[in-house]
Amino acid sequence: MILIADGGSTKTDWSIVSGSQEIYRIKTRGINPYFQTEEEILSEIEERLIPEIKEYPTIKAVYFYGAGCAFSEKNEMLRRAIAHYLPVQVEVGSDLLAAARALCGRQSGIACILGTGSNSCQYDGKEIVKKVPPLGFMLGDEGAGSVLGRLLVSDALKNQLPPALSQAFFEEYHLTQDIVLEKVYRQPFPNRFLAGLSPFLLEHIEEPSIQQLVCKSFTDFFTRNVMQYEYLKYPVHFVGSIAWYYQEQLKDVARRLDIEIGVIERSPLPGLISYHGQS
Template identity: 35%
Template sequence: MILVVDSGSTKTDWIALSDDGKHLFQTQTLGLNPQVLSQEILRERIVNNFELYKDRKKVKGLYFYGAGCGTTKPRELIREVFDEIFKEADEIVIKEDTYAALYATATEGEKSVVCILGTGSNCSYFDGNDIIQKVVSLGYVLMDDASGNYYGAELIRDYKFGKMPKYLSEKFETEYDLTSENIKNHLYKNPNPNTYLATFARFLIENKDEDYCQGVIKRGLSLFIEHQVVLQFPNAKDIPIHFVGSIGFYLQAELKEVLKGFGLTPGKILKRPIDGLVAHHKQHILEA
């Protein structure tokens, strides 16, 4: 049995395949971002899942694509967790989540830019054969433009500074606990501060037709497109720009408008990459 895993900071999709590519089961855990979680929490989130723990000794291959796995130390940290739990696995492959987005959207031999807009954000270039990462993400504090956590931070700041329209501000405070103590506890004491910030993006999506929300949305998208696409890839206007993630999916009308403003062509816009990722691995099983 092999496990194909797509992990963001908020949630993780697991699909088990037999040795001949048949679907065995699908399950979900909380996000497994090794940049913001300890080994103890990572391990707990996996072993508390009934299907995964029950079948842990049957796993011969694990293919994990995750947020926070772009550098060596986080990959090593989560590998130690996998080694401890899935002791019978002959092969454990850990790659950044941009590879999952790539396998779900890009066509072999065709150049494209592949972006992630979910809890966090990221972008890579596919030259038709290999993936090229121009900018290594520094996480939600310094990067992640147009992500769920970016928009959450923008909403909280505008609310606290009085920049949000009064009628929206009143609606905002009825839906969330916006006391300073609660916000600071989530940001500086509790795990997953990026995921906490991303919970506020729902408000932006649900009220996206409001002029204020349109302004916030398009500012964030413009920053992302400028920083991650236009400034990095001189040929961006000549190739499709693919997107994976809930923010890109639910805000795709605004996303297409911003792309048009930069003279860029939208490609596929998917909510999640797991189906394309599984198809990729099934193909490799059949070819083996």
């Protein structure tokens, strides 16, 4: 048996796998070594993970993928924390590597994440060979939920949407200009706040102004990221909630740019289970 983790800042999914079959899934709070200390990670593993896996003593390896796992020093800290309670082989990789392995398996391709943030890479079937920096929702993250939310609230506040639509938006989310500015500029995790507004776009996707906003953001994602890879040679695969729920719009934009869309998945876990089950 092996243990595969899909880690994020808010939650972590742990999958116990035998062969290529998931046996049991556990949810813990988020584990992100970029923001958490080793002591905090140890505490989370001890209190929430270990009690759940006591019935599965034959785990031989752990594969942890997550946000914040793109730095060797942080990855080693997380590896130590896991190995403290599970003294087996522990491999720590980034969420982008998880996307590449889950979406492409052992084939070459272009793997993308479209969720709260966005990211992308070109993958040769073994490792990431090229990556355009995502830069976060202030400087990049084109097509991500945080950027879609930022564009929406900006258009609403600057009177770029039909008045009735702006009014419906502010009423649905109980927002005013002052509340928006407070949440974006003074409170923690503004990217999460902004991403939480993006479902409004999907609810009103038939509105021309909304369609234009979404399609422009996806166009920016393709032109500023994907088109820096060998996109005419390989299919472009996606994982993440935005890619999953907006796949119709994503495919429409890709067709206009002559980009071949491959697999679109909401979560990387099924693909990671398949990938490691073939090892």
